[in-house]
Amino acid sequence: MTNSSSARLSTLACDIGATRIKLGLVHEAKVIAQDMIASYSEGPLADRLPDLAAAFRKLCAANGIKPRDCAGISLSLPSIVDAATGRILAEYGRFRDMPGLDLRGWAKAEFGLPLALENDARMATIGEWRHGAGRGCDDLVMITLGTGLGTSAICQGRVLRGKHGQAGCLCGHLTLHYNGRPCGCGNIGCAEAEASSKFLSELAHARPDFAQSALRHEPLLDFAAVFRRAAEGDACALAIREHSLRVWSALAVNLIHAYDPELVIVGGGIMGSADVIQPAMQAYIDQHAHTPWGRVRVVPSQLGDAAALIAGAWLLQEQSLSL
Numbered sequence: 001m002t003n004s005s006s007a008r009l010s011t012l013a014c015d016i017g018a019t020r021i022k023l024g025l026v027h028e029a030k031v032i033a034q035d036m037i038a039s040y041s042e043g044p045l046a047d048r049l050p051d052l053a054a055a056f057r058k059l060c061a062a063n064g065i066k067p068r069d070c071a072g073i074s075l076s077l078p079s080i081v082d083a084a085t086g087r088i089l090a091e092y093g094r095f096r097d098m099p100g101l102d103l104r105g106w107a108k109a110e111f112g113l114p115l116a117l118e119n120d121a122r123m124a125t126i127g128e129w130r131h132g133a134g135r136g137c138d139d140l141v142m143i144t145l146g147t148g149l150g151t152s153a154i155c156q157g158r159v160l161r162g163k164h165g166q167a168g169c170l171c172g173h174l175t176l177h178y179n180g181r182p183c184g185c186g187n188i189g190c191a192e193a194e195a196s197s198k199f200l201s202e203l204a205h206a207r208p209d210f211a212q213s214a215l216r217h218e219p220l221l222d223f224a225a226v227f228r229r230a231a232e233g234d235a236c237a238l239a240i241r242e243h244s245l246r247v248w249s250a251l252a253v254n255l256i257h258a259y260d261p262e263l264v265i266v267g268g269g270i271m272g273s274a275d276v277i278q279p280a281m282q283a284y285i286d287q288h289a290h291t292p293w294g295r296v297r298v299v300p301s302q303l304g305d306a307a308a309l310i311a312g313a314w315l316l317q318e319q320s321l322s323l
C-alpha cells in the first residue's frame, strides 16, 4: 500500500481512554497497524497532542503512507460530543481542558486532514453496526460493560444523537434504584453506580460476607476475579455476580423499552465473561422485556477494541456529507 489512491481509503483512528490512547491505521474496515500511548488523563489533553501526532506519523511511515494522503482522522472520547460542531461538551475529571479544545483545528494544522469525533460508546456501536455483530440490522442498542457503562442506539438505520449529542449515550445513568448509591453524574442509583468496574470495590466492601470471601485476597478486584471466584462457589462473588447480571439485564430491558431494537450488542472488557453474561441477559430479557412483536436477541460484540477505530471512516464520510 504505497500509492496515494489506496492511502486515501485509510483513516487515522484514535480511541482516547482514561489510561491508554489507542491508535490505529484503518484500511477497508480493518486495523492494519496499531499502537498505544499513555493517556496521562489527569493532565490536559492538549499536552498529549504532540505525542499523538508523532505516533500517527510513525504508524504511517511504518506502512509506507503519508498522513496527508489519508481520508482523515477519527477520535473517540469518553465524553458527550456534539458531532455536528466538533465540540466536546463535558469532562468527567479527566482531560479537564477537553471542552475548550479545537481538535478539528489541530488536525487541520498538523496534518491538513479533516477530523471527526464522537462519544466512545457510540463509536463502538457504529463499528459493530457497520462491520461487526450488528451488520444487516438497522435497529440495535449496544451496552459496553467496563469502567463505566457505555450505551448507544441505532434507530431505523440512523445513529441516535438528539439535540445535544447525548441521546442514547447516558443509559448507564438511567435510574435503577431511586434510593440507591450516589453516582458521579449527579444522579442516584444509576446502573453504572450499581454494577461497573468503577464501583466494584465499593460494592464488594459494602457486603457483610466480603470479610470471609476469597475476593478479599485478590491482588486485583475486578469482574474477572468475581466471575472466577463465583464459578468456584464463593458466596460473596456469587452474590455480586447475580446482582450485576440483574443490573445489566434490567438496563438492557430499559433500553429495549426506550428504543425498540431487534438486537442488543454487549461489549466491553467485562465481556471476557461473555459465556455467563450473554445467556443470563438473554434469559432475563426473554422473561421481562415487553416486545409483543417477537424476541430481542443478545449478542456479544465481535470487534472488541477495534470497533471504535473501524467506525472512523463511516463517521468521516457522514460528517463530510453533513458539513
Ligand SMILES: [Zn+2]
Residues within 6 Å of the ligand: 172, 173, 183, 184, 185, 186, 187, 188, 190, 192, 193
Ligand atoms: Zn450516573
